[in-house]
Amino acid sequence: MNAREEILNRLRTALGPAPTAPRVPREYRVDDALDGPARIDLLVDRLVDYKAEVTRCRPDEVAASVATALAGVTRLVAPAETPESWLSAYPGKVVTDGPQPLSVAELDGAGAVLTGCAVAIAETGTIVLDGGPAQGRRALTLVPDHHVCVVTSDQVAGGVPAGLRRLTPTRPLTFISGPSATSDIELNRVEGVHGPRRLHVIVVEPG
Amino acid sequence: MRIALFLTCVNDLLYPDTGKAVVRLLERLGHEVDFPESQTCCGQMHANSGYRAEAVPLVRGFVDTFDRYDAVVAPSGSCVAMVRESYPRLVPAAAGVATRTYELSELLVDVLGVTDVGAVFPHRVTYHPTCHGLRMLRLGDKPLRLLRAVEGLDLVPLPGAEECCGFGGTFAMKNADVSTAMLADKCTAICDTGAEVIAAADNSCLAHIGGGLSRRGAPVRVMHYAEILGGES
């Protein structure tokens, strides 16, 4: 018998002839109780609490906010479909990933990366990237030491269930909650290990 | 109300004063107390140590003794937890009496609806919530409410109160070193409060704590809280 068959057999034996699967009570909160502005306030509060930098702006201020967030950055990585309207005020050099993918060395040599996101979750201060428009492949937001992420108000979900329900399970997802951190030394959280040590979130509120 | 006292074996042999205090207290509140003499031990030590077969006859004995009462009270969170949590699994016929068996503070606060039992105890007291009372019976602050209502009693909080004292029945013997390390921290916390008395709802834990305090020569008395509530006035 091969390993697969044997393991499946073992598990069937262990369970006996009629295992009962209990019903799952789902009485936890699922709906977003908060309205849009309250969600944004909560998101900002939680992001700041976990040491992300946050800028709030109106739709017509995105380019200026991006440029300010990137002050001092001379080489910026951006995914292929980054809206020109985000970049118009940024004076440095933009290196675009694609059609030829950037090498790891090129990513490592950039001062920052600018992306959008798929969803943000207010209650946990999380942004989720799924490789969709203006997000690019996963390495882009990992290797550069500074990640600037534009979140629009319609992307903000209140809690984890509401956030997850907006996502496509089979896309490669990255949930980001604050800059890279560790709790490995005396169980205290310290920011800044292997992932980007600076996370700057630009929250675009309705105009 | 006619209430049966389940004293527990440890109290019968080592701490009869706790039983006397419970009787005095309930009679003072106008209730009739019965001590059915066929009672022995709840079987907790056996069941928790891997001797279920030896525990089952003791469970049956408990049911035979107490099933005819409306309410059974025991001055031990641990034994009541055994009766309420484990009995129905060991002996299905115990399910009924298991729900009518109360730890003293449950009987007083939940069933009889009293918190001020009219006791006087002009001393500085700290209270250790023993694990089974705390996490299995969820006694919460019931014992504290009773103690706070005692005239003259100065209740001081015990830091790290919810941490186990390290008794754990046979654990105290089988893992004596770890038990002792836990006890040391508990004794230090108790001494640091400056209390004259450490009270709890379980004399077995108190035997362990008291043994540690007396070994280090600490001037702290251990007392079951029933003895404070039902003290001779």
Add this chain to the structure above:
Amino acid sequence: MTLPHGTGHLAGSRPFPAAAHVELGKPQLRANLHKATHTIRNKRARVVEELPDWEQLRLAGSAIKANVMARLPELLVEFEAAATAAGAVVHWARDAAEACEVVTRLVRETGTDEVVKVKSMATQEIELNQALERAGISATETDLAELIVQLADDEPSHILVPAIHYNRSQIRDIFTERMGDAPAGLTDEPRVLAEAARLHLRRKFLSSKVAISGANFAIAETGTLVVLESEGNGRMCLTLPETLISVVGVEKLLPSFSDLEVFLQLLPRSSTGERMNPYTSTWTGVTAGDGPQNVHIVLVDNGRSATLADEVGRQALHCIRCSACLNVCPVYERVGGHAYQSVYPGPIGAILSPQMTGIEANKTLPFASTLCGACYDVCPVRINIPEVLVHLRQAAVDSRRDKPSAERTAMKAMAWVMGDRRRYARALRAARRGTVPLERVLRRRTVRHLPWPMSAWTASRDAPLPAPESFRDWWRRTR
């Protein structure tokens, strides 16, 4: 059909009390553990309190896991089909040795002799690093705490924070002495230590061809794997190399993606005491142009089916390895993880290790608890650890039914006495009579030294003597 037990790092040679005795003699360890466990307890309590529906989440989490166990064979087949359709290659391993063989072969096929690893309990359990080393493959642990332990040539002592037994200055010393490229003048500032680890591993990350991971969850419906982490070393391993090999215990399944909405709330708050851990990655097979293009998944039994066979004990398989139970355990806090001699320490280890190995190899672990219940209270999936401990104590005692034992004789004698009120009353009086002379000599009601086996008590505690009159005698006399 008998269900074989697990092998690998699941048991040691010493009984728990003996191992604990050694650990208790290390004051620095005690101080480090006390500080760390109390820090994390408080953090956890704060973020759990924030959620008004924490208990509902626990109930859902517990039921989802029970559901998974009942449907495990069919869910595994579903997972395999979905992952394969998405471009992953699924392998199966009956035990630790087979899992190591599979992984070693997969690494060899890539032609490399260097791999980076993201912290995984499953690979520690199967002792993968040792197996790779024997095959001439060097594995670098990239999680900060794992790196510390690996550099120190030590063993992990905690599920989540394997180096919990070291404080910052000890970590500084380990880095200074053992990390070839440690910056000169390293301080013990955690930020500085984290920076040193970043520099040390960065080149490895950017050049590695093969990574090995575990998974926190495997989604049956979609074939998706999920890893939660903090530092970004996970993302490095899961994203940059060409080949990714994930070793996953069969119990890690969840039926569907939507179940994550429960576990992504339960796990981070219970483990690091954060609302959400910094990074969570999910991947489903291969994504063209993004991440590893060769994705392997090794599904491991290694004693899990044997554990599943026990109706009371199988709930141990619900564990999501948050380590909350370790952090609140008064026993763990005093002795640390090494005393348990298994990759799974603390309360969960005390119920999981003996089931995976069979009770014979771990017969003292179920007794390594006061049954205080703190673990059950915090467990995000409501594993009734005290219940399973008592159940396994029974198994330990039963396994020795045919051998003589002083304890059994005493237990039986006591049960016999207590089985009858007259015998019991006589015994109380006898106990009283036996100690009267002692009390006269001592002039008090406590005693400092008792012979074996009670010497285990009086080594550190005075023992009470029977009262002058038992309660039942008093009752008789006065009523």
